[in-house]
Amino acid sequence: MRDLTVVINGGGMVGAASALAFAKAGAYVKLFESHPPKLEGQTDDWDLRISSVNLANWQWLRSLGVNEVIAHSKVRDYQRLTVTTQSGKSLTFDASEVDQASLGVMVENNALQTALWQCLRDYENVELVTEQRINSLNTHDRTVELTHGERSSFDVLLGCDGANSIIAQLTHTAYRGWDYDQRCLLTNVELEQPVASETWEVFRPQGPYALLPLSNNKACLIDYDKRAGIRSLQHDKAALQTHLTQLFEPHIGPFQLIKAASFPLQRKHALTYCSYGCVALLGDSAHSIHPMAGQGVNLGFADIRCLLDELSNKPVTPALNAYEKQRKFENAKMMRLMDALQISWRSSNPIARLLADVSLSAARAPILKHFLIKQAIGEIE
Numbered sequence: 001m002r003d004l005t006v007v008i009n010g011g012g013m014v015g016a017a018s019a020l021a022f023a024k025a026g027a028y029v030k031l032f033e034s035h036p037p038k039l040e041g042q043t044d045d046w047d048l049r050i051s052s053v054n055l056a057n058w059q060w061l062r063s064l065g066v067n068e069v070i071a072h073s074k075v076r077d078y079q080r081l082t083v084t085t086q087s088g089k090s091l092t093f094d095a096s097e098v099d100q101a102s103l104g105v106m107v108e109n110n111a112l113q114t115a116l117w118q119c120l121r122d123y124e125n126v127e128l129v130t131e132q133r134i135n136s137l138n139t140h141d142r143t144v145e146l147t148h149g150e151r152s153s154f155d156v157l158l159g160c161d162g163a164n165s166i167i168a169q170l171t172h173t174a175y176r177g178w179d180y181d182q183r184c185l186l187t188n189v190e191l192e193q194p195v196a197s198e199t200w201e202v203f204r205p206q207g208p209y210a211l212l213p214l215s216n217n218k219a220c221l222i223d224y225d226k227r228a229g230i231r232s233l234q235h236d237k238a239a240l241q242t243h244l245t246q247l248f249e250p251h252i253g254p255f256q257l258i259k260a261a262s263f264p265l266q267r268k269h270a271l272t273y274c275s276y277g278c279v280a281l282l283g284d285s286a287h288s289i290h291p292m293a294g295q296g297v298n299l300g301f302a303d304i305r306c307l308l309d310e311l312s313n314k315p316v317t318p319a320l321n322a323y324e325k326q327r328k329f330e331n332a333k334m335m336r337l338m339d340a341l342q343i344s345w346r347s348s349n350p351i352a353r354l355l356a357d358v359s360l361s362a363a364r365a366p367i368l369k370h371f372l373i374k375q376a377i378g379e380i381e
């Protein structure tokens, strides 16, 4: 790894974590990011973009040094996860069932990205480029051309530049996918009662609603619904508070709205992750997934760990091919699972509803439940 020059486009959570992991392994890293995080002046207010990061990935991020610098007020671990079907049947996974202290953490995306960038500053073998962009790619001599006309050479080029990846465009990567006719409404609220260290999700025909615990008295409430419905709510604060109160107050008691926003949802999967034997896509540039099970960035971190592993054992081209084979299969599996959940758990068809209840009852069997909790914490895929 020491002789490898890795150019990374995009320094979001996946790109910055890739840069840190490769730098720690001894590679020379050049990271391009058009909107770098502000490293100073973070407030204690949680932003709306929050991720549940599973235990395996959180331990990996800790091994990269993130825990030493991250704002601890923006990390909350959770011990339980409960899902409830339309007919009211519930299943709870508890960390104690697999002898763990938590299933993972809720972390603010900005706080995690900032912490990764702070860690990167400690590495002499990392160059952070925020004033120039990658304009074109020459795969014969393995160089990228930058906005000011300079060239930068690489052994491996990583596209970590999100769902509209320029690296995917430069490599003519094709995707398969669609827009869900849904938006995800995120609201941060302050509760009168303390919030348990538990995340939960309730399924309904129009989409699930869910809670992520943030601190002792703050939580993020999530509602998935048709685009038009969410948009009209977002523009009427009183209607929004009434809607959320009807939905969530029976579960959590009274609360006050702090902020709200909504995001469109899409499914997008690259047909190839690697091109020209030297370019690889990771994270959302390779796959965007429905966020209902909080898997998006977890899959991105798993991509990095797999690529790093392959590159430490094989020359670049075979390593990239092995990476694509493994991660495309695993990511497609997770995407199909999300589609199956979307169809069966949301359906008003009585047979689909019965199947959802039966699958939930089956998941209560100790061996299957143990297996599912191990999956939730990222110990097995």
Ligand SMILES: Cc1cc2nc3c(=O)[nH]c(=O)nc-3n(C[C@H](O)[C@H](O)[C@H](O)COP(=O)(O)OP(=O)(O)OC[C@H]3O[C@@H](n4cnc5c(N)ncnc54)[C@H](O)[C@@H]3O)c2cc1C
Binding pocket: 009, 010, 011, 012, 013, 014, 015, 032, 033, 034, 035, 050, 051, 052, 053, 133, 134, 160, 161, 162, 163, 164, 165, 166, 184, 186, 263, 282, 283, 284, 285, 291, 293, 294, 295, 296, 297, 298, 299, 300
């Ligand atoms: C509502 C919602 C809730 C979610 N909840 C969860 C969750 O609970 N758990 C989970 O695991 N995932 C969750 N996700 C998914 C998760 O947010 C994404 O998978 C994750 O942010 C992807 O990270 P990334 O670094 O691959 O891409 P991005 O976050 O899109 O980062 C891409 C980076 O590249 C930079 N960039 C783009 N183009 C260029 C360019 N030309 N030059 C230089 N830089 C460039 C951008 O500025 C950005 O910093 C959720 C997603 C949504 C929409």
